[in-house]
Amino acid sequence: MSKKLKRTPSKQGNYFCMGIIILLLSSLLGIFIFQIKNIKKLLKKKETRNAALLKEVQKVNMANEATRNFLSLTSHDIRTPINGIMGMTEIAVKNLNNTDKVLGCLKKINDSSNHLLSLINNILDMEKIESGKITLKQNPFDIEELIHNCITIVGGQSIQKNITIIKKTGYLPHPRLMGDELHLRQILINILGNAVKFTPEHGTVTLKVYEENCSGRKALLRFEIEDTGIGIRKEFLEKIFEPFAQDVHNQEGTGLGMAITKQFVDLMGGTIQIKSKLGKGSLFTVTIPFEITHAVIEKAEKISEPDLSGMKILLVEDNDLNLEITQELLTERGIFVTTAKNGKEAADIFIRSKEGEIDLILMDIIMPIMDGLEAARSIRSSNHPMASKIPIIAMTGNAFSEDAEKSKKAGMNAHLIKPIETEKLIETLAQFWFA
Numbered sequence: 001m002s003k004k005l006k007r008t009p010s011k012q013g014n015y016f017c018m019g020i021i022i023l024l025l026s027s028l029l030g031i032f033i034f035q036i037k038n039i040k041k042l043l044k045k046k047e048t049r050n051a052a053l054l055k056e057v058q059k060v061n062m063a064n065e066a067t068r069n070f071l072s073l074t075s076h077d078i079r080t081p082i083n084g085i086m087g088m089t090e091i092a093v094k095n096l097n098n099t100d101k102v103l104g105c106l107k108k109i110n111d112s113s114n115h116l117l118s119l120i121n122n123i124l125d126m127e128k129i130e131s132g133k134i135t136l137k138q139n140p141f142d143i144e145e146l147i148h149n150c151i152t153i154v155g156g157q158s159i160q161k162n163i164t165i166i167k168k169t170g171y172l173p174h175p176r177l178m179g180d181e182l183h184l185r186q187i188l189i190n191i192l193g194n195a196v197k198f199t200p201e202h203g204t205v206t207l208k209v210y211e212e213n214c215s216g217r218k219a220l221l222r223f224e225i226e227d228t229g230i231g232i233r234k235e236f237l238e239k240i241f242e243p244f245a246q247d248v249h250n251q252e253g254t255g256l257g258m259a260i261t262k263q264f265v266d267l268m269g270g271t272i273q274i275k276s277k278l279g280k281g282s283l284f285t286v287t288i289p290f291e292i293t294h295a296v297i298e299k300a301e302k303i304s305e306p307d308l309s310g311m312k313i314l315l316v317e318d319n320d321l322n323l324e325i326t327q328e329l330l331t332e333r334g335i336f337v338t339t340a341k342n343g344k345e346a347a348d349i350f351i352r353s354k355e356g357e358i359d360l361i362l363m364d365i366i367m368p369i370m371d372g373l374e375a376a377r378s379i380r381s382s383n384h385p386m387a388s389k390i391p392i393i394a395m396t397g398n399a400f401s402e403d404a405e406k407s408k409k410a411g412m413n414a415h416l417i418k419p420i421e422t423e424k425l426i427e428t429l430a431q432f433w434f435a
């Protein structure tokens, strides 16, 4: 009995122990599974972090590589026209008695300078696109007029090569459109310019435009530019939109035109396609949607140059050549010019001047001793009676949009980019002179 009594509790105890062990084991198993899950989660997190880090490293490497390529390509492309300018100048100097030869050299210097400028403008356009700074404007424009304009612009090149440009305007029920006329013009001129450039003498370039479809207030325009030129290799077609890509080496080109064109088309919500046959020619097709408008399009009237004679300008420029060119441009219009070669000298001249002795300041930015921004700040904070009113216009090679912002912050009224376009300079001066 006692045995029985003893056995029963021990059996119960065993069950109890086993229960506890099972419970312990299952909780251990639970903890184990939970930990494994946690470890798995941690590993996954680490993996994603590593992948993200790797992506970042790859991105930085790619950016570095792109910068290196960009610098080597641009430095080559910039050196070529500079080489031309220097070489031609040397030839001209040696042949001063031969007017024809000097004129020929000057023409080539002018061509190289224009090419250099367009290269720099293209690089700036690329920079603006890549940093997302291009904003599309919405202005009313007439598509037929724009087409006519583009053909006139490339007309000069085509006459030289005896190339016929054919304009075919198809179904255009809504000629007045709303959109970014400037960028559309650039797209068409880039494609038309190439078509002329890569078509041998006596060839043909055809520009066809028509409204492909219309829904509500939106019209989809289709532009087809076809040439009878040298054509493009299939392998090159795949990279034609990459910056600096060139298949046919051409001194006049930069290899940026097509990259910019594609970016503009994308920005405008359009498409671009190319079909080409080597030795036969190419067909570029662009479609872009525009809003239909009935707004009246104001035509810019050509007005005669405003009379600025008698104006008194303080011209601040450290570069002798630029100083001479701008001074000449101003004095031949009857403007009185005082010059300063750095910001400190300019600020001193202004602060010492009597009211009315200086009407406006044209200020370079990068200068020794004191730069233009600092000079503008010191003029604005001076006790001169005109300290806050005197117009200060930046005239600088700093062409990025942040630069214009900096000039504004320093208290300047306008920001002109070098090389200075005479018309733009005169227009800006008149704006303040007649204000």
Ligand code: ADP
Residues within 6 Å of the ligand: 190, 194, 195, 198, 227, 229, 230, 231, 232, 240, 245, 246, 247, 248, 249, 250, 252, 253, 254, 255, 256, 257, 258, 259, 282
């Ligand atoms: P580029 O300033 O060199 O013309 P683009 O970006 O405008 O640069 O064009 C890139 C390259 O594409 C050209 O150098 C040329 O090799 C090729 N290309 C562009 N358009 C044409 C065309 N209509 N016919 C033949 N080749 C072309």
